[in-house]
Amino acid sequence: MPPSNSELKGYDRLAKPVQRWLWDQKWKNLRPIQEQAIAALLDREGDIIISAATAGGKTEAAFLPLISQVLQQPSKPGFALVYVGPLRALINDQFARMQDLCAQTELPVYPWHGDIPQNIKARARKNPRGVVLITPESLEALFVLRGQEIASLFATTQAIVIDELHVMLDNERGVHLRSLLTRLELAVEHKIRRVGLSATLGDMHLARQFLRPEAPDDVELIEDRSGQPQLKVQVQVRGYISRGEYAKDKDQNKVKDKDQDKVKDKVKDKVKECAAERAVAEHLFKNLRGTNNLIFAGSRKKVEQYADALRHCSERLQLANEFFPHHANLHREQRNSLEKRLKSKVPTTAVCTSTLELGIDIGAIECVAHIGSPAAVAALRQRLGRSGRRAGQPALLRMYAIEQELGAESEDWYGRLRLGLVRAIAMVELLLAKWCEPPNKQALNLSTLVHQILSIIAERGGASAQRIYTTLCRRGPFHTVSKELYQQLLRRMAAREVELIEQAANNLLMPGRVGERLVNHYTFYAVFQTPDEYRIVAAGKQLGTLARNGIVRVGGTIIFSGRRWFVTAIHNENKVIEVTAAKTGQPPVFGGEIPPTHDQVAAKISQVLAGTTGYRYLDTQATALLQEARKEFKCLRLFQNPICDLGRSWLIATGVGTVKTSTLAFTLESHGYQCPQDKTHLMLMATGFLKVGCGDKNLPPVSEALAKIANSPPPAVGSILSGNESLQQEKYHRYLGRDLLLADVASSRIDLNAMPELARRLLNRNQ
């Protein structure tokens, strides 16, 4: 039955071929967001954000009316519609759907990313019409390589649709895309309507600001309120203690010297970890088997460990394995087959990293499990969005917090604070309060600015300093860069030891020797940094990749792709690691950094520790661990007094996130104090605690230094950082030199202005 007009108000307004497509789909009616989007896109001309859950019909909401509009106008050369997607897999998926939708029209649809053959791209360039689906990096490549063609390719573009807008909000890639959108409008000399497709976030104003920074209030917001009026979540947090099984062997391994002691400590940790891990794996196995689930393990190493442990559970009971690993280092073929299995009716659980956080639809998911707390509330929210259960049913979240058993020898107060569990509770509380981390608007993004300056020069075959400044800093996303700082950056880029740019006789900026080399290499198009990797091969079949710093040696064993392997050879010349099946193995080290925590999360951690109320979603063990943590917090009197005297050192409960806590650490170090930065202490800083020592110096109590900080202007970046620290993190940081690098770091990873106020607050509470 074709839908009748009274059922579909928007239906009548769509072009005939689009109506025929709808009829073929046998849709009973259009969803509310699709009705709203049709009205908004056909009645008005402004920018729009369409926000709904995964599989909520966002793409159709945008393209049904946009394609209708294109069909109602005479066809002129140029891509009528541009779709920008963050993943190649997503573009392939959307291309199939779009081709189907456009099958009964004259409109061609072109996919455009690194895997698309050149002949298809050449055809699109020769006959630019219809719809193009492209990645930000391929759009960048067009600017660099076909700068002269940009204006004609996009001359008649009516709208640019940005998919998964929310993943672009807070990173280098998002700044890059915003820069490209501005450059596109300047090239065609008219405004192009922007349509953002986004998951539902806490604060949608951020998405509007991203889409049209100069006029966020004019961006119309269409939200899907039908599916999930509120984010309904059913949460369960389970606590575990890793008990010391190693104690049994104690007498058998007599300690002879210090070195052996160290080795034994390592073995001890490993055994402890295994015991708690096994219990978690068994609980997961018992509760998830038979349905489709996602287990977010937190790191690639843990993905390998748990996939291996869960496979073991199946083998022991002689049952078919349903648990498989999924992370970026696994070969595409393996990832694809697991994704297919998740979509099928065979019960499947993926043990994964953030690879399965966004992207193609993976079907109905019964439960989202999380081992340890996530890096950010925003990630947790996004992951729960993958729990595609029937409408009206709450998403099911299971969290597993593993804490160390405290022996008599263990007097560490931080162990007793149970910060892993407390952090997990804080994150759940913030999630339930519908809060999530906003992007950092202060950052200068100088690495990405260097990239875009080089790109504009390549696009135009030379450009004036003023023109670049207007494009990128006035109209584009680099608002926080002053004219003075911009000039300083240009001088640096032109310096003899850098040679990124040079000035021609006519004052135009041209590529320098090094700049030319960078721009002409195919690795230029992405703004983010990537490591050098080895391929892991078993019997000629590629399993995946491992970064060069992953420690693997011939004769050793590894766990990879959820199985155990023996390393038979390493070929450095073509970067291949050969393996054969083995009985035992250790998961490889993939490397990485401790993620920064937002101020709100640290504040919530303090609140949870200082509070007295229980949480219904904690199991008995987790409740006991929380009580223990609260007792210790009370014992240290941290709520009354955030500065706790530990003898020759102090513990400061800063109650603020990683950025401010580590800035305080650097500032106190510039006053002569020592703030340890090993893994334990970095983890402490990420939960709002700082340990301060005197070293071998005779220094006054730390409160005296805090008083000085409280009564002085904010410290200068050069006075707390020497420039010798390992600060280079982004792709073009290496070209900045000390002063510009410090300025960039000061804008993003430290907060100097917050210091006097933070010191005052800590001292006032101290009295």
Place this chain on the structure above:
DNA sequence: GACCTGCTGCGGTATG
């Protein structure tokens, strides 16, 4: 105790 994302042109040779 981190995670993810992306990528062109050209020359050589084989095949229809």
